[in-house]
Amino acid sequence: MAQDDKMDMTMEKSKNDRARSDQTSRIGVFKVGQIVFSELGWIFREQSTSDYGIDAHFEEVDEGEPTGQLIAVQIKTGDSYFTETDGTGYVFRFSTWHKQYWLGHSLPTIVTLVHPTNELVFWQHINQSTVLDTGKGWKVVVPFTNRLTIDSRNQLLQRAEETVVNNSDSVIVGHNFPSWTTDVQDASVHSYLEIDQRELFSKASLDEPELLIAPMLNCMRNAKHCIHICAPFVDEDFIELLCLLSQFVAVKLITNDTSKAVIESYFKSPKVNSKDIEMRSGSDMHIKSIVIDNVVLFETSMTFVNIFARRSSDYHEFTYEIRESEVLKKYIESFDRLWTASRRLQLQS
Structure with missing residues (x-):
């Protein structure tokens, strides 16, 4: 057989394998959505943007009204997820990157396993x-x-509420470090503001690219009142993060006019779920900063595009955490001036 023919056959097999995998995944998403909608009576929103480990969101509905109580969901479908057990359940294995992403998510997160033959669905919370x-x-x-x-409803909500309560003051969101988590969490009653975030995460031996964003995302996750962002460029993943955070705190974003189309296109989707969020744009916006609760500032050189992408070791950017009152005052005043001078974006969600 000619080399070209072998290559064509290999490519065709790979294409067919991908098609079967995609079909299996779609079956799982459809089945989970069907149960959530028809049995639980909740809202099911499949993620339409890039998949970084969350496939959908559940939203509780109480007496016909959406409550804004969301659960992030990873959906896994296939026989292989049901081959390993420990006597009490199915063992689901995953990478360090996924562990960090799921534990650091702004919402309580669950994994669902869908059996492709009998279409039974099993679930478990992913938490510490x-x-x-x-x-x-x-x-x-x-x-x-x-x-x-339908019998899962109360347990899902109870476990989700426990996760939110346990994480609401946690200084460790985004990374879980079993060897010293308990001590830090016991101290977290003093709130995230009393913790040196950079020093905290340096104990985990993170790669420098991860260490760059871990303290910033951790403080954003633990914000109590408001988050104000200046970002010349944003993408759908960062917008989605802000929408999720807006379920808990007031979020304001000032961006460049060049990001206007991305933002308005994102909010045209009926699947978008945001609460207390406002966005504005201007033609000459170059500042890259995040002010959290008006008490901590992160100034950075990086853009807010592909923020969750895994970085190479030669990734060179900087992020400074600033808490000095005079510096914060100047940034807050600058943000207010930029906010007044910028144009409001129409967010249709």
């Missing part, structure tokens, strides 16, 4: 009490008893 260190990676056990049905 369920994630286990295997020495080579991470895992959670998805209990045999955790079937996603």
Whole structure:
């Protein structure tokens, strides 16, 4: 057989494998959505943007009204997810990157396992009490008893509320470090503002690119009142992050006019869920900063595009955390002036 023919056959097989995988994934998403809508009576929103580990959101509906209580969901479909058990449930393994992403998510997060043959769906929360260190990676056990049905509603909400309460003052969001998590969390009653974020995350031996954004995202996640952002360029993933944070605090973004189309296109989707969020644009906006609760400032050289992408070791940017009152005062005043001078964007969500 000619080399070209072998290459064509290999490419065709790869294409067919991808098609089957995509079809299996779609079956899983459809089944989970069907249960959430028809049995739980909640809203199911599939993620239409790039998949970084969250496939959909559940939103609780109470007496016909959406409550704004959201759960982030990773959906896994296939026979392979049901081959390993520990006697109590199915063992679901994942990478350090996924562990950090899911534990650092702004919302309580669950994983769902969909059996492609019998279409049964099992679920488990991903939080600091369920994630286990295997020495080579991470895992959670998805209990045999955790079937996603109408009977799951109260347990989903209860566990989600526990996750929010446990994380609301946590200084460790975005990364879970079993060897010293408990001590830091016990101290977290003093709130994230009393913790040196850079020093905290340096204990985890993070790569420099991760260390660049971990303190900033951690403070954003733990904001109590407001987050004000100046970002010349943004993408859909960063907008989505701000929408999620707007469920808990007031969010304001000033960006460049060049990002206007991206933002307005994003908010045209009926799947967008935002609450207390405002965005404005200007023609000459170059500042890159985030002020959280008017008490901590992050000044950075990086753009807010592909913020969750894994960086190479030669990625060179800077992010400074500033808490000096006089510097903060100047940034807050500058933000107010820019806000007044910029044009309001129409967010249709």
